[in-house]
Amino acid sequence: MTTGVRRRMGVEERKQQLIGVALELFSHRSPDEVSIDEIAAAAGISRPLVYHYFPGKQSLYEAALRRAADELAARFLEPPQGPLGARLLRVMGRFFDFVEEHGPGFSALMRGGPAVGSSTTNAMIDEVRQAAYEQILAHLEVAHPSARLELVVRSWVSLAESTALLWLDGRRVPRAELELQLVHDFAALAAVSAAYDEETADVLIRILGDEPADGPFGELVGRLLVLAPQLPAQPLR
Template identity: 40%
Template sequence: MSPQRRREDLIGAALELFGARPPEQVSVDDVTAHAGISRPLFYRYFSSVRELQVAALRTVTEGLIDGLAGQATGEPAERLRQAVRGIVDVADRYRAGYVALLRSGSVIATSETDAAVDEVRNRAVEVILDALGETTPSPRVLLTLRCWTAVVEGTLLSWLQEGTMPRAELDGWLVDQLAGMLAVTATHDTR
């Protein structure tokens, strides 16, 4: 197995384990047992379980950014739905990693993971502005878009943990919320 493939397998094993318990409760021994490798082999790829946690969470954020970038052409609302669908797909695939990444007070939160989350949020705002064809948004519009990304994060956290809404309804509902928020902003926006 190539070194890159082995590293990806270790990250995948960690993400699977995060599905059963919080990342801060996953040890090197847990990962090596799950991946079927020795401790010395683990340390060829990662200096610590903390480094593995950060790499795993980075995998989630890269997936979220890729999900946002995967939008198709079409009407703005459909492009936004596709971008939100991409985010939902990644959040669902990396369920525990996503929850760990955004969970308030996580002991694995670092400046690096915080920067990765901010990168996803900034990319989300860029995708929305692009879909809307907006090149010079007002401060209120930018604030609205940042607030909406927080709504999406909170909704996905609740959905992943509680499953209270059918997945098929999420993207349309979230895009409709954005449309409502932007409509209210327009009534207050004097530029």
């Protein structure tokens, strides 16, 4: 991703260019493997000029991470219309688009890269998780969740993250199947919690009442009904 022609840029324009170049490089290789020299060459400027705008790779990494975190958080934005299952499936599609586009960078972000242990980095990761959590609550139309419902949503956000990381290691399961499975996982987590929590039960009943038979949640019910005849006739001891 070289510019080919050098030209004078304003300070902010140059910073944004360097962030974009770094993010592109970090998207294909772990940030640990990308040098300042490579970033400078891709941007069409000298190494000292990179340091003029950023004191080191750590600060440039964090700036690129900030842009990536904002973009990732935006993937969870979804208009609150239509059945929840279809909404979550679209969210998972955009989430995995990001994971696929920024594989090594996403992995380094979640597992720790050159900024591992950095309070700034950890705060940005937490912001993404919190944004995803708040978006899901908005779709559930719940402002103040019970402790169990909060656990369901936060557990599901964490599950989506860990599933994406595992998928990147070999991609042994088709992506579309994982996206659908994660939507089913949300319903399953909510169903289990509903057995213990009245608020979660109320939310689940309301959600399922709006779901079409051919939607993602309806498909889950169909899959479970196929398994039902194979279950033991007597209760497990």
